[in-house]
Amino acid sequence: NAGVTQTPKFRILKIGQSMTLQCTQDMNHNYMYWYRQDPGMGLKLIYYSVGAGITDKGEVPNGYNVSRSTTEDFPLRLELAAPSQTSVYFCASRDSLSNEKLFFGSGTQLSVL
Amino acid sequence: GNSVTQMEGPVTLSEEAFLTINCTYTATGYPSLFWYVQYPGEGLQLLLKATKADDKGSNKGFEATYRKETTSFHLEKGSVQVSDSAVYFCALSTTGANSKLTFGKGITLSVRP
Numbered sequence: 001n002a003g004v005t006q007t008p009k010f011r012i013l014k015i016g017q018s019m020t021l022q023c024t025q026d027m028n029h030n031y032m033y034w035y036r037q038d039p040g041m042g043l044k045l046i047y048y049s050v051g052a053g054i055t056d057k058g059e060v061p062n063g064y065n066v067s068r069s070t071t072e073d074f075p076l077r078l079e080l081a082a083p084s085q086t087s088v089y090f091c092a093s094r095d096s097l098s099n100e101k102l103f104f105g106s107g108t109q110l111s112v113l
Numbered sequence: 114g115n116s117v118t119q120m121e122g123p124v125t126l127s128e129e130a131f132l133t134i135n136c137t138y139t140a141t142g143y144p145s146l147f148w149y150v151q152y153p154g155e156g157l158q159l160l161l162k163a164t165k166a167d168d169k170g171s172n173k174g175f176e177a178t179y180r181k182e183t184t185s186f187h188l189e190k191g192s193v194q195v196s197d198s199a200v201y202f203c204a205l206s207t208t209g210a211n212s213k214l215t216f217g218k219g220i221t222l223s224v225r226p
Contacts, residue, residue: 004156033213040218040219041218042117042202042216042217042218042219043157043202043216043219045213045214048213058213090156090157092156092157100145100147100159100162100164100206101159101162102149102157102159102214104156104157104158105156106154106155106156107155107156
């Protein structure tokens with residue numbers, strides 16, 4: 001059971017470039033989340049989804065887009081990368097029947113230079 | 114809105130020392146409370162949880178008690194090990210199908226032999 005898989009693990013972008021961070025889960029979870037983690041700032045919610053075809057903004061959605069065409073996949077898109085988007089990105093999922101336990105991927109470390 | 118406040122870090126302890134990491138929260142209603150742990154290079158994992166006042170969550174020798182009167186959920190361990198070195202996040206979640214976790218800033222614990 002792979003759990004939540006994120007790719008790539010590391011990436012360096014130039015200002016203005018675009019990229020997609022991939023997230024896949026094999027637990028048939030309805031709820032999926034994207035967080036960014038900045039040093040000393042904890043985790044901030046970017047976007048979340050409660051099921052295929054449904055997405056909603058979190059605390060810090062500006063500069064990002066998401067889609068949820070299947071239960072398994074929840075990609076995060078950066079259209080015009082900016083230095084402020086340098087961060088570690090985590091994807092997470094949970095079973096809609098369980099309110100508490102989030103399963104996290106191992107993260108993507110992104111640098112925008 | 115909801116918020117979680119953790120004590121400032123980092124914390125450095127010797128092996129077998131007693132650990133306390135403070136966490137207080139602000140929330141409407143009756144949240145569930147959590148401690149997540151992040152080991153180096155990995156995503157977050159649920160360490161323990163408590164869903165109502167006076168509940169005690171425990172796992173791997175760690176404990177935390179849900180104190181409604183002081184709005185606190187302090188993490189304790191009687192004897193830390195080097196393998197406990199990690200970043201610890203306190204979090205809360207309000208009830209409801211669309212509830213989301215609110216995280217504290219996290220605190221880094223280093224345990225030296």
